[in-house]
Amino acid sequence: MKRPTRKEAEEAVRILIAWAGDNPNREGLKDTPGRVADAFEEYFSGYHLDPVDVLSKTFEETGGYDDLVMLRDIRVASHCEHHLAPFLGVAHVAYLPNGRILGLSKIARVVEIFAKRLQTQEALTAQIAEAIEHALQPRGVAVLIEAEHQCMSMRGVRQPGVKTITTRFTGALEAEASYRDRFLQMVHGPRY
Numbered sequence: 001m002k003r004p005t006r007k008e009a010e011e012a013v014r015i016l017i018a019w020a021g022d023n024p025n026r027e028g029l030k031d032t033p034g035r036v037a038d039a040f041e042e043y044f045s046g047y048h049l050d051p052v053d054v055l056s057k058t059f060e061e062t063g064g065y066d067d068l069v070m071l072r073d074i075r076v077a078s079h080c081e082h083h084l085a086p087f088l089g090v091a092h093v094a095y096l097p098n099g100r101i102l103g104l105s106k107i108a109r110v111v112e113i114f115a116k117r118l119q120t121q122e123a124l125t126a127q128i129a130e131a132i133e134h135a136l137q138p139r140g141v142a143v144l145i146e147a148e149h150q151c152m153s154m155r156g157v158r159q160p161g162v163k164t165i166t167t168r169f170t171g172a173l174e175a176e177a178s179y180r181d182r183f184l185q186m187v188h189g190p191r192y
Helices: 006-020 032-043 051-055 104-115 123-136 171-173 176-189
Strands: 069-080 086-096 142-151 165-172
Touching: 006 032, 051 104, 051 123, 069 104, 069 123, 069 142, 069 176, 086 104, 086 123, 086 171, 086 176, 104 123, 123 142, 123 165, 142 171, 142 176, 165 171, 171 176
Parallel strands: none
Antiparallel strands: 069 086, 086 142, 142 165
16 A cells, blocks of 8 residues: 555544544644644654664673573553554563573664554564564563553543553473563562
């Protein structure tokens, strides 16, 4: 499908404003289509970034370290592909090195790249794990995301505060309960 122009996107916003029942030409709304287009460029910037490129630089100097490497509480701000409503929460990501490690910011960056696309939380969880698995070929990967979906808290059943939790485990983190249990303890353990 051909990507619409900026002008076409702004016109679509004007149509939605009118469809909602307001006048897109009134003072408070006349610049809204441009602001919405700007916001969409930011919300969905993940489509223009390649997680493989981000994860391509790894380090072999591990000092013999071969235990869990974990980032906890990575901010997740994404949009539900069913209603275009935000879902907000945190991701916890860990891997077991296999002779190479990633720069820590690269893991957070991959979470952000996939989150800045229209998503389901289930797909987001799987995409993060698969990207790390592909790029690093670690002994295992674990991803846990917990988020509140505005499509459920602001509309529909209107249940604010309900968190959706999704997980993906690969390799040793899937096969060995002791690694999986340690990961979950680290996720829910004390905050220093």
